[in-house]
Every structure is written in C-alpha cells, then in structure tokens.
Amino acid sequence: MAMRLVQSTNDEPKEVDKWIQKLHDGEGKISRLHFYFHDTLSGKNPSAVEVAEASITKKSPTVFGLLNIFDDPLTEGPKSTSKLVGRAQGLYGSAGQQELGLLLAMNVFFTTGKFNGSSLKLSIREMPIKGGTGAFRLARGFVQAKTHFLNLTSKDAIVEYHVVAMHY
Template sequence: MATRTNFSMLFLVVSGIVMVMLWVLPAKADGELRETNMTVYFQDYSGGPNASSLPMVGFPGKIWSVTDFGTLLVTDDRMTEGPELTSATIGRGQGISVTGLDGLNAYVSFSIVFTNEAYNGSTIEVQGNSNQFKAVREYGVVSGTGKFRYARGYVTVETISYDRSTYYALLRVNVSVRHY
C-alpha cells in the first residue's frame, strides 16, 4: 500500500513539473534576447534661466558645487538625436549625482526616458560611480522598462563641449544594452 501511495505522489509531482515546463518554456521562447546600441545627446544647462542641472543640497555654510563633498545635483536634460540644439527631441535624461569625499568621484543614478515614437514610454536605468572630470565616464545599466525590459549593459558619457558663459554642456551618451 505504501509503495502505491509513493508512486501516486511521485506521478503527481512529475506531472506538475511537466505542466509547469510546458507552460513556461513557450513564454521564454517568445522573448528573444536582443542587443541595442545607440548614441544620444544630452543638452545640459548648469545655470541661467534654462537650467536643467542644479545643486539642490549640500553642507550648510558651504558653496554647493560639483567638487564639494555631499553636494546633491538633480538633472533633467533634454535628450536629442544629434548634437545640434535644433536636433529632434527623443526624450529626457533625468537623475541625481552626489559628490564623493575627494571632490572628483560622484555617484550617479539617472533614467534615459524616451518620448519619441520608436521607444515612447520606455526607459533605461543607469547607475555607477566615476571620476566626473574624466573625458569619458562609464556606468552600468541596471534595468529598463518597455522595449528595454530587463536591460543590462553599460553607458559611456562624454563631454563634447562646455561654454562657461552660457553654462551649456553637450554630452554624448553611448548606450549598449541587452534586453528582451
């Protein structure tokens, strides 16, 4: 009798596993891993009437700047297809950065938020720590939504130009992600 009960339980467990596999495997077959590489540009203003990147918090009694430990900057840059100011807007670069103790390194966390027709509503989530004055900074892609669901990869950010009189910086953002 015990052998018959054990066989019945084993049959139920194996049947359950097979049913789950038959249900899950087709779902995974539909979600093909893709790789996307793109270059976008952030039009960044760190001052003036069109400011899109500003220090928000720092130590009391000190000037808040990107070189002072603990300064928190918020950013909401216009993201364009090309480097020209007249280039088509395809989204926003929105996030924060916090300056480290040495005044060089900063923790950065930002979202690449798409508003263009091809990727509307999709995001790529970026974070990492690097020397904010290096010519090219690299950050990890930790997630994504919409057309970039489960994104993993990296982003490099390069300052192409900076005009001190207008506080305008042009940033080239190279994105390389794998996603479903």
C-alpha cells in the first residue's frame, strides 16, 4: 500500500500550470523561519523509534549503526506546550565510528499560518534545502540546527532550527 506522506495545498494540474505562469513573471521571496524540533524516544508516546542497529552498536561510543524513524512535532518555542507549527518526518542514523556523525533525511511540513500545507525537504546541521511543496515549490536555501536540549539517558532532544528559504 502506498500513500502520500506530505501533501501540498493544491496539486491539481491546472493549478500547477497557473503557479508556473506566475513563476515566470514573479520575483523570488525569502522566508526566515524559526522553530523547535522535539525528538522524543522515551515515554508512553514517543515521536521517534529505533528501527535497526548493527551488531556492534551497543559497544560503540557513538552508537554506530543505529537507525531511527521519526514523526516529530515542531513548535514555536522550546517547551513541548508551545504552539504547534508543523511536523518533521524522516530518519536518522549514527554514521560515525570514531566520532558522532549523524546522517539525516527529513521532510518538514507546516500545519499553521501562511505556509500551512507547504513543506521543505532537508538533507544536517547546516543543511541545504533541496526543494519543497506548496508555497515552497522550487525552494532553495539553508537550515542551521542547534541542539537546545539533549538527555543522554533517554536520548530525547529538542533542536532549534533557523531556516532561510528562497522561493517563488
């Protein structure tokens, strides 16, 4: 069974054609976004789960070979009670044997405000924006991520994101 994970506001061919016509005549925009990514592996309702590990992962100081899948809330502030602005879905794994090295692929989609229904595709720490949907079609830019909180025991984390997205 296949299903869409992220949906833009209107994907009808006629609407996309109208959008392309506006693109030809329009100037690019720059949007600056700021939000917090809550990655929770602990508790009754985790937003991230471990899905695979290598035979050496438990012995590795960097948990090399560990792979997690996530569907994390994005909020305006660092507290979990802050206003929800969207979700981040994707996967990350520990790719460094000697030092911590994270491999990350995620889609960030917005559920409120003027970007409701739009998404960005991100690929880490200073991450390039590789495209998007809705208002972010043909987006490019960058994201700077900074760890706001990390619990090494539970592996729960809150990551602050600063986004600069150029789009039409």
